[in-house]
Amino acid sequence: MTDLYLRPTAFIDAPFGHDGQAARLAGGLCWFSAVELIARNGPRQLIPLDRLDDARATLPAPQRDRFDQLWSNLTTARPPLALGQRTLRFDSPSVMGILNVTPDSFSDGGRHMDADIAAAAAVDMAAAGVAIVDVGAESTRPGAAPVWEGDELARLEPLLPRLAAAGLLVSVDTRKAAVMRQALALGAGVVNDVSALTYDPAALDLVAAAGCPVVLMHHRGDPQTMQDDPRYDDVLLDVFDGLEARIAACVAAGIGRGRIIADPGIGFGKSLRHNLDLLNGLSLFHGLGVPLLLGASRKRFIGALSGEAPADQRLGGSIAVAVAGIAQGVQIVRVHDVPETVQALRVWRGLRDAALTP
Known part of the structure; x- marks a missing residue:
């Protein structure tokens, strides 16, 4: 489904001491600790990364697939x-x-x-x-x-x-x-x-x-x-x-x-x-x-x-x-x-x- 979006936010200086609470953005020099879960015709939710799995579990199956693809895109390094x-x-x-x-x-x-x-x-x-x-x-x-x-x-x-x-x-x-x-x-x-x-x-x-x-x-x-x-x-x-x-x-x-x-x-x-x-x-x-x-x-x-x-x-x-x-x-x-x-x-x-x- 194309009505689900993930926006990285709550950027932090470094991931040290934040195991499971921060992720590297696209293999670059930025780290984020939350995402905004956006549905085009629904409410926007601010979700800390340590509660991301719980939020994903509440989604219907097609949106979970979309969620997984977006998350992979956000956290995969871009090849040179x-x-x-x-x-x-x-x-x-x-x-x-x-x-x-x-x-x-x-x-x-x-x-x-x-x-x-x-x-x-x-x-x-x-x-x-x-x-x-x-x-x-x-x-x-x-x-x-x-x-x-x-x-x-x-x-x-x-x-x-x-x-x-x-x-x-x-x-x-x-x-x-x-x-x-x-x-x-x-x-x-x-x-x-x-x-x-x-x-x-x-x-x-x-x-x-x-x-x-x-x-x-x-x-x-x-x-x-x-x-x-x-x-x-x-x-x-x-x-x-x-x-x-x-x-x-x-x-x-x-x-x-x-x-x-x-x-x-x-x-x-x-x-x-x-x-x-x-x-x-x-x-x-x-x-x-x-x-x-x-x-x-x-x-x-x-x-x-x-x-x-x-x-x-x-x-x-x-x-x-x-x-x-x-x-x-x-x-x-x-x-x-x-x-x-x-x-x-x-x-x-x-x-x-x-x-x-x-």
Whole structure:
């Protein structure tokens, strides 16, 4: 049944002295001591882990099966991804750096249209400690018009071979199968699709055949209409269901579950309140059984919470959201401000290492 959900909560610094009362979240650096048991049309229950078996026993048989699968997903480590000479690990949070080769992206449009400038920016990101560089040649900001695939490729083709030659791990941010195919041929290792492989009918089979990792992002509508009064019955559960359905479709098409990363799609068909509800409930999405990516850097909701600060003045808010995400076990944060975010994650990691050292 799909109307049962488990959200890890009551996070603790370390499991020492809490035998049977704490569990490790997805093989990472976060430990939790309770779950919120959620039924879509019923009450929510906060259950300490030492009473979890009792709570499970009260469920009807189909829901016990669902419970067992969710619990396994929450507590199973995510295997690393071997991508050529690079390995993307999920036992500690990492940073994906945003590199837009577009004239109209909401925060940095036009800055990296020249391939020399873009390549230098990517190398700087790598030097600062980024794990992966996400290159996009079509803006998907609210209100953006679609870009012809030929224009996307013209922006990517001078750049991607240079990044591959520099030994960088690159993802391509695109919705189009033809762009995915050429980008992978030019050295990209990951596909990052804001439409979760629904925009282009050929994309699903292409990614399955390529055997590459893919980021599936939740969205509602398209960039031109997605912010026109978005509505949900329960945004946290609706987004979970949407991602779960897309993961199932990808697995059925031949994409290995171990090569899928999920993104709840902050700002893509969501109001301010929707975004905040998703961020407060991020740990729920570990129940999908795949690594999580959070892309909230410089987004509009940060400005809305900070006196309408413009996009280039949202660094503090972006770091606050990134740290809130990794504190709920998010494995990758996608950001514009790489050195500052890497520093924040290193400090967070130092705190966790100290807490987990007996």
